[in-house]
């Protein structure tokens with residue numbers, strides 16, 4: 583019925599940084615060649631959305647429709663799109679996968695570059711926009727813009743999944759859960775019996791814990807400044823919990839080095855705090871410890887350590903979307919979710935709807951919120 587037409591629907595519009603979003607009626611143009619229009623049914627709220635809304639993101643362009651952890655149903659496809667069709671149940675991918683660019687073909691990274699440059703500029707690959715409101719064009723965000731009832735994305739920025747899988751849960755596979763799990767299993771390649779420390783026990787940190795458990799890690803230490811996270815961490819497989827503010831005179835690095843006979847095999851930053859990133863690196867074992875940065879630090883922040891830390895065999899690396907190739911791997915992860923061997927439901931502590939999405943952002947700032955999912959229609 584709507585194929586080829588401009589659709590009017592509701593969306594949360596971020597008019598400017600640092601202000602709550604407004605629920606508006608917007609127009610969403612039909613998909614052009616190589617594009618897909620999706621009816622978003624559910625979206626998770628990620629800290630990266632809050633970070634961009636706050637104005638801290640150098641790529642944050644306003645006005646925009648934020649949101650990147652979404653699931654929905656394909657409404658229509660543009661010319662030349664052959665791997666998804668109308669009616670497919672899909673998860674959107676902020677890390678695209680074209681399978682043809684140098685990066686996709688390298689076999690060394692999941693960082694497809696086919697649409698990354700335009701994605702960062704808030705436009706579609708042809709450098710134009712599909713959203714408007716009150717006569718003004720709106721920027722796209724992270725190639726997804728899931729805070730709208732309808733969105734248009736590149737054909738490389740979504741994957742069809744088992745239609746029986748509940749999208750109010752699987753939307754979380756579009757970011758937080760896959761990111762943390764993949765950082766442990768793909769990026770760091772945690773080994774059986776190894777020691778792991780995870781700094782920051784939000785959705786991403788909890789998902790790192792599940793990845794470490796999947797990989798057979800022996801000792802898994804969860805670190806968070808909020809004592810309320812201890813029970814969460816233990817439920818997700820941590821063998822120990824440390825609150826670094828409760829160590830008295832001792833700092834977290836020397837404490838970890840002492841209790842692990844020289845440091846950890848693998849550490850992960852899931853806080854976005856550059857001081858924590860340094861601690862995570864320096865808590866690694868001399869000679870072989872590897873620290874993976876997942877957290878997103880605000881504009882202008884830089885990491886520092888003594889080069890000697892690296893000279894003496896510690897390695898510093900980063901992970902985006904857990905090193906996971908979305909189109910190739912998410913259907914298999916959904917299959918694991920459906921057969922009960924991959925947790926997703928357990929991260930959802932709050933739900934909301936599009937009209938109350940700002941309330942969801944308030945929940946996100948509270949320590950007890952792991953993930954809030956918004957119903958969009």
Ligand SMILES: NC(=O)C1=CN([C@@H]2O[C@H](COP(=O)(O)OP(=O)(O)OC[C@H]3O[C@@H](n4cnc5c(N)ncnc54)[C@H](OP(=O)(O)O)[C@@H]3O)[C@@H](O)[C@H]2O)C=CC1
Pocket residue numbers: 628629630633757758761781782783784785786787805806807808811826852853854855858875876877878879901902903904948949951952
């Ligand atoms: N690289 C990637 O692909 C992705 C990166 N991210 C980024 O990952 C980070 C984590 O996301 P998410 O799990 O959703 O965030 P959360 O805010 O839910 O989790 C972070 C946790 O770290 C805790 N924390 C804060 N300061 C410290 C500290 N000094 N030491 C130990 N713990 C601390 C927080 O406690 P409290 O709540 O009390 O502040 C909170 O429990 C964010 O920066 C996000 O932007 C997210 C998705 C993908």
Ligand SMILES: N[C@@H](CCC(=O)N[C@@H](CSC=O)C(=O)NCC(=O)O)C(=O)O
Pocket residue numbers: 628630631639640641642693698757878901902903
């Ligand atoms: N736009 C920011 C960088 C934000 C960032 O690091 N994003 C992460 C994903 S965060 C998801 O919730 C990421 O995967 N980055 C890789 C990428 O290609 O964007 C800035 O400009 O600093």
Ligand SMILES: [Zn+2]
Pocket residue numbers: 628629630631650651757758
């Ligand atoms: Zn995210």
Ligand SMILES: [Zn+2]
Pocket residue numbers: 678679680681682683684685686687693694695696
């Ligand atoms: Zn590619």
